[in-house]
Amino acid sequence: MTGPPTGAVTGRHRHYGTFYGLEQVEQDDRPLLLVHGNCQAESLRVLLSGGSQQAGHRSPVRTVRVPPVHELTADDFPHLHALLARVDVVVSQPVADGYRGLPLGTAEVLEAAQRARGGGRPPQLVVVPVLRWAALHPFQVIVRAPGAGEPPLVPYHDLRTLALAAGAAPLPEVPSAAAVRAVRDLSATELSSRQERHGSLPVVDLLTDAGAHATHTVNHPGNGVLIGLARRVLAAVGLPDGVADPGRTLLDSVHAPVLPEVLDALGLVDQAGSARPSWRVHGQDLDDDEVRDAHLRWYAEHPGVAEAGLARHAAAAAALAGTGRTA
Structure with missing residues (x-):
């Protein structure tokens, strides 16, 4: 791994301490995994990684916490490439080439790993x-x-x-x-x-099987879905199930x-207790x-955003408008 960052060590450097060389990667014979993507x-x-409160639990792999792809900068490349030279497996969401103007696409990361190894065999x-799932929402x-950023209070939009805001035909309050x-x-x-x-x-299938616990928002899956996916990752690389509930x-x-x-x-009547009328944001209703x-108010300050959002999600809006009812 490359050495620690030059200059002042920030909270970000400490949070991703192993990635930035402030701490050492665990040294043993377990495969080293890089997980590349968003939150x-x-x-x-x-x-x-085996982040579990169960005593004695040990994962069959090693991992390194790295910044999410949308936070990586060109200054991070020496640290990323040093890690890529050592990893055995890259677990990646589909990231497009040239993401945010940087070579951070899935294929580009794999190519960088091969170069970092001197042209040898790339990691698996x-x-x-x-994961985006709209069934519950x-x-x-x-x-x-x-140019507009995110709306206030929550970074999600409601059709x-x-x-x-767009002056379109109203959608039913209750579908x-x-x-x-x-x-x-x-x-x-x-x-x-x-x-x-x-x-x-x-x-x-993981999302449908999870029922009312599938997601917290359209892009934040619940623990059960994530645990199921983690187990499939280990199976894909030929490793035994070593995933435990994280206790949070x-x-x-x-x-x-x-x-x-x-x-x-x-058909989730038996899970009706999972209904909630309000948002829960950082523990507050x-x-x-x-x-x-x-x-x-935000849409009024940012003309065109509502119209563009409605056009982008026209299929979902049409489904709601065509078969919905007013409250």
Whole structure:
């Protein structure tokens, strides 16, 4: 590994201490894994590393905590390449070449690993999908708005609020059962298509089997889904199951509201206690009406964002509009 960073050591350097050479990589005969991607990737790494409160638990692999791909900079490349020279397995979400203007795509990282080894055999690659699942939150979408950033309070958009801000036909406040299932099926189709396109491990069954505990938001899966995916990663590299419950909720920062009608439509009546009327943000309850009012003001300050978001997610909006009902 390359040495520690020159100049002042920051909190970021200490948080990713092994990546920056402030701490040593564990030395033993277990394979070394790099998990490359967003916040979901870090949660997966925690599970693969054996981050468990169970006494005596030991993972069959070693991992190094690295910054998420959207936080990596050109200054991080010496440390990334030093790690790539040593890893046995790269576990990566599908990242496009030239991501954020840097060679951080999945294929580019694998090529960098081969160069770092002097042209030798590259590490084994396991592709895991970016998990997005709208079944529990049929109105919730993610909208990228270059130059505008994220809306206040929560970084998610609601199709009902987008329609209102864009002056479009209003969407039903409470979706019909058919609409909920249509959005779920659309989400499953999109995820299955991405799995096939990128050759990633399958996850749709993990999400459907998890029921009301599948996700906290459209892009924050629950522990059960992440644990199932971590086990499939180990199986893909021929290793035994060494994944244990971490003893805490991963990706816990934001929990979106879940309507009881949605659970009923999905056949999850026995999990009706999982419905929640409010947001839960960093441990504090937040009223959905407060979020809507703040987002409407934000859309007014950023013309075009609502219209673009509604167009981007037209299929989900159409499913909700075509079979929904008003509250």
